[in-house]
Amino acid sequence: MKKSLFMGALLALGMAATTLSASTLEEVKARGILNCGTSTGVAGFSLPDANNVYQGFDVAVCRAVAAAVLGDPMAVEFVPTTGKTRFTALASGEVDVLSRTTTWTFSRDVDLKLDFHGVNYYDGQGFMVPKSLGVTSAKDLDGATVCIQVGTTTELNLADFFRVNGITYEPVPTEKSSESRSLYQAEACDVYTTDASGLASARSTFADPDAHMILPEIVSKEPLGPVTRHGDNQWGDIVRWTLNALISAEELGITKANVAEMAAAPTNNPEINRMMGTEGNLGEMLGLDADWAVRVIAAEGNYGEIFENHLGPNTQIGLERGLNAQWTDGGLLYSPPFR
Amino acid sequence: MAQHQDFKKPTFELSMLLYDTRYRSTSFQVIALIFFFSLVWWLVNNTMSNLAISGKDIDFSFLVHESNYDINQRLLEYDSRSSHGRAAVLGVLNTLVLSAIGCITATILGVFVGIARLSKNWIVARIMTVHIEIFRNVPLLLWILLIMSMVAHSFPVPKHFRGADPIATMKLFDSVALTNRGFYIPEPLFSNGFGDMGFFSNSFYISIDLIVILAIFIGSIWASGKIKARAKRIQEETGIRPTTWYLRLGVIFIPTILLLVYLGFYLGYPELKGFNFKGGIHLRNSLIALWIALSLYTSAFIAEIVRSGILAVSKGQTEAAGALGIKPNVIMALVILPQALKVIVPPLISNYLNLTKNSSLAIAVGYMDLTGTLMGITLNQTGRELETLLLGMSIYLTISLLISAVINWYNRRNDMVER
């Protein structure tokens, strides 16, 4: 049976048979493991490596949360979800947090009863075509066949873009990005469209990345970030401030290498001290211990280090920081203060 | 003496509900019913309160809101400004189209394989056995994915048809293009047609040409039936059956052909324009994969049903017919199959129902059936799991019940009178 249908039925049954439990933090602690919803495989964002250990930019967020809550960044069970199944997996309690290139939109936040906890990647939707197609602008794509994933903002933006520009297209919907990539490579579609970061990731997996180009048009705003269910504010705070700790750490110069030293004794900077738990009681306010943020940064480093390791110019994906630079460097990353 | 009177008076005691066979089955049924309803009540109640806790309600108003997504295979007018309800209707139509063509080819193939499996020719019989075992024993989903990837990866890309010396060419006198995006075949068009007629305040259109052609064709078949009945009457009265085949053939085809000529019937051929072929009918690779896989898979089951139906007719019938000097293939058509049908039809219905339900695997290859639109994209974009699933399930239930009803009606009408 189709997974989403099955999950939907499971959700209906789950809703019918159980009363949703109140505290996710208690549950995760009792379980000793964090259930993290992730993709079915996007290089650089979430993909098991040769040793079957999940690696990636989205994976790192879950590892950081596990480090904060459970003290062990490896205490995470990754649950692959597709564009279609992800919210059901979250709503039914199958996962505690969703970290899967998921765009923060009004209706997801308000109507789907989800909570978004900031943005770990500012993205926008783009189009990739084989260079041999001879197309230089998305507006030249009249009549083209376009591969998309169902249940995404992608399919909605795509419909709008073509309609507004008065051109037509033939959508080829698939459930997983791996299917889209395979159809695109077989030239069963002329175009592959998704978040620009996803395109860069897809291209890096091709045998001949140089034969493909990403068209200049970016047709949407896709702020991607971690998500939890509505209704558990404490759990939401933990996820939000874990992400903020990663971002602030970069701004404040706390790295994987120096975090132990910074935490050993109070420094001259009170904000660093409050984060490191050498001053004040922020950890206690969150329902965690004083060292929570130390472990968050010790797991995979600060935001900048995570970006460098999984997406940066020296990786296969080769993305520049762009909008995702710190606000002090002209980007959009701006963590509220730890105070 | 007074003691005897006591025995005669039938007094009712509570324990009799359990121990008296007259009441026992009823009381068990009542208890089961009470259990069942409490369970349902509890489930519904719990769902409601959990929905309330997570801040969700039950609300079908999304059905009239803009869907904002596009659907590739559209049997009705539709774009991303149309409603979720309309997207659901398109999904139902796509489910019905797939099921209908699947049932037809599965039946043709299944009957052929089932009969051939009984062939006296050893090789033919073995090949049919292999066909049945292969398609029956490998999960359907794998067939669907396999055929999809065969089409997508082995047929030529549209651009390969281009140029002075193209890599690929169109088949059948340049009328059919087989590409990795699907097959393009000629479409019937009318230069002098009647146009379309709108229904339900123009919420959908049906070609008047199609309605007229169907009406004339069905009328012709009815007239041909009348001719046959008359021939039968004459045969019974005089013992001589008048030759009517040319009359009947003429009655069936001449009016329709004349109508087609009047309407200016011609074929629109697919043509490579821009990125893709334009014109003609586009059978998408997802439809082809599902159609072939569903037909092959179901044909294996139908073949077994046909075989067992034929074997259920006693051998004496064949021998008796043979003794009368009837030819073997005529025996099969006029003696064996009519009797076998009685055994064949009921399980055949359930295979049609299976095929319809199995068509919901469509989303695996991105075919936009009911599970792709209403229970897929709409569910996901609106987050209305409960509503879309309930609606989708009721639609499948309705389709299934309708199929059963139609075939049961046909079955009863053609029931043999046993002597």
Ligand SMILES: N[C@@H](CCC(=O)N[C@@H](CS)C(=O)NCC(=O)O)C(=O)O
């Ligand atoms: N950001 C969009 C699209 C997200 C999306 O589906 N991205 C693709 C390509 S980056 C993906 O993550 N696919 C992974 C998978 O299919 O499991 C959304 O939230 O709807």
